Amino acid sequence: MTATAVQPTVPPYWPVALQGGAVAAAAVLGWLVAAREAPWELAVVGYVLGAVVAVFLLTLYRSLSSLRRSKHFLRRPLLDRASLGLAVAGLACGLFCGYLVATELAKW
Numbered sequence: 001m002t003a004t005a006v007q008p009t010v011p012p013y014w015p016v017a018l019q020g021g022a023v024a025a026a027a028v029l030g031w032l033v034a035a036r037e038a039p040w041e042l043a044v045v046g047y048v049l050g051a052v053v054a055v056f057l058l059t060l061y062r063s064l065s066s067l068r069r070s071k072h073f074l075r076r077p078l079l080d081r082a083s084l085g086l087a088v089a090g091l092a093c094g095l096f097c098g099y100l101v102a103t104e105l106a107k108w
Contacts, residue, residue, distance in 0.1 A: 008074045015061035016079055019054050019086045026050030026093040033100050043100040051094025058087040 029046030032038035061083050065075075 008072045010074045011061070011065040011076055011079065013076075013079060015057045015064065016083045016086065019057040019061070019083060019090070022049045022053045022057065023086050023090040023093060026054070026090060026097060030093055030097045030100065033097070040100060040104040043097040043104070046097035047094045047101060049094070050090040050092075050097060054087050054090025054094070058083050 026046040026049040029038065029042050029049070033040055033043040033046070061079075065080075
């Protein structure tokens with residue numbers, strides 16, 4: 001009899017890639033609104049992408065990683081750190097966009 005080789009399972013990388021895109025979009029939107037190149041309403045989109053979507057994707061990545069706990073599961077510590085760093089950057093971009101929205105609304 002031959003033993004079948006067990007393939008190790010790894011966490012998916014797509015939530016972290018989407019998280020990076022959301023953070024980049026929030027940063028670009030915040031920069032454009034701060035430079036008066038875009039209407040201030042786009043700062044709301046930047047807030048949602050940075051503060052809400054980035055944190056949601058971190059939660060999704062961690063839940064998908066914890067579902068696959070087995071002795072054949074390979075962890076990716078660099079991907080874990082990258083997702084956490086992107087969540088912090090997303091919160092910072094989201095807070096900046098929220099500040100831009102609040103200052104525009106205070107002008108009314």
